[in-house]
Amino acid sequence: MILDIYSRLKKYIFCSSGAVYKPSNIAMEECFEKGENPNWGKYGIDKKEAEDFIINSGIPYLIFRPAYIYGENNNLYREGYFFDRISNNKVIPLPFGNNIKTQFIHIDDLIRIFESAMYNKSVSKIYNVTNAEIISWEYFIRKCGEVLGKNPIIKKIDINQIQLEPRKYFPFRDVTYMLDIKQLVEDGLYIPNISLEKGLERAYRWYIERKPNLNDIKMMEKVDELEELFQKRSNCF
Template identity: 40%
Template sequence: MKQVLVMGGTEFVGKAFLQQLINLGYSVDFLTTGRRRSTISGYTTHIKCNRKKRSDLTAALKHKQYHYIVDISAYDKEDVETLFLSMDHTKLERYLFLSSGSVYCPSDTIFLEDSPRGENSHWGKYGLNKKEAEDFLISKANEIPFVIFRPPYIYGEGNNLYREAYFFYNMALGNPILIPESNTNVQFIHIADVLRTILATFENRHAVCQSYNLAHRETITWKSLMSTFKKITNSPSKIIEVEQKFLTENEIGSKQFFPFRDVSYLMDTTKLTKDGLPTPAINLEKGLERSYKWFKQQRDFVPPRHSMNKVDFILNAYTQ
């Protein structure tokens, strides 16, 4: 039986990978700080330690070897480098690193895997740190059989981020929804497609030491996104477009009233097909239908703390 280590495993993406790998019959360990209890059964070991402390990680992984590592919780070079300095990876067949489309430099063009990567003011240190983690892996191509994935916004059942849940919750109450007035185009990917494509690289020899964009091909505008939400929820909520002039005059960023950055974000995924990997198949409407079904089952849902602190201010200005 092949051994798998999931870095992460108690929230959204990591939790989904953990459950799917167990379902597929792998022997699965997962490593987290231990602050959250796992609600999943069937795994081999829940390893609890701080991955940033090399001594702790070395002790936790002593005598362990894995065929596959799925790394959801690495956010910078230090996270990746410390992991490989702390473990025996002689049996490792794949190291799967969940990076981000935010590694690309700002551009109005569609991103290819070889598009310039670097600092992007829209994403700040998050994107730059992911890029530096990628660079470390690329520099170790002779030692680490990595595969890098760059998704846009991941959504779906179990999402702990206040994104689609923000719209489901407020539309259920009939609250007005604010969106930026812009021509922004974005892409999404459902969690089931993330699992399907990434796990397909376990046995795909073409994927070794490659990077892949990972997005559904649909191009989504904020208006089309809201139309889809309203169709699924059958909500009477009014959609209010907030002018850029108003935002500039009041020094308000999109994340202060909207759960997404107002920046175009499109990636080409033809390389997946070229290398024999499955392309994301779940369109936004079908994916959000699944998400909404899951959301309605969360009877004790309470909106989490978030950065959207200008919603009332904007509503007051636009509804006077």
């Protein structure tokens, strides 16, 4: 029944994720091996299975695999977490030691890519989508601080000395996550161009206007514990 409906479509556009790829420390092309990735767990597996179903269905499709999505109306406690900590002069524990590099795409850029896909002649292809800028976690946090006009209080947590899973105190997984978008460029689809600085400025304006009540139960308890530890150490001097 569903396939009968889909068969009448000229093109089915599916938003997948870079989480379908196996772990890698390099920028992944679309042909990079897919499979189980312990960093993303069931989410990545579910996206992969959805992709496989679409690819094998005979439906004309375009599949997009974004990197981290950020911007206005984000329901995940990510950039909002940093805005909260910086504005309240709270310590931001930062996992340190893995030399992590990653990429982001602003939600408006992602939407424009979907729009361009409707008019592009490409069909039955897969594309990585992200802003080409490669950044570190510290760079991201400091950009958040620039948007607020305040210096973030960053305390680096040496992952080789403190045996605590970074995701317990940080809103992102501490893994390299980079995507090659050469195919997107070559096929003439919209190219993400909202810089991290501009994107965060827009996200912060939304944050101020809407005052979203977001949290991350998985990490907040450990963040507070680490903050207390830093305060005790400071009192010793």
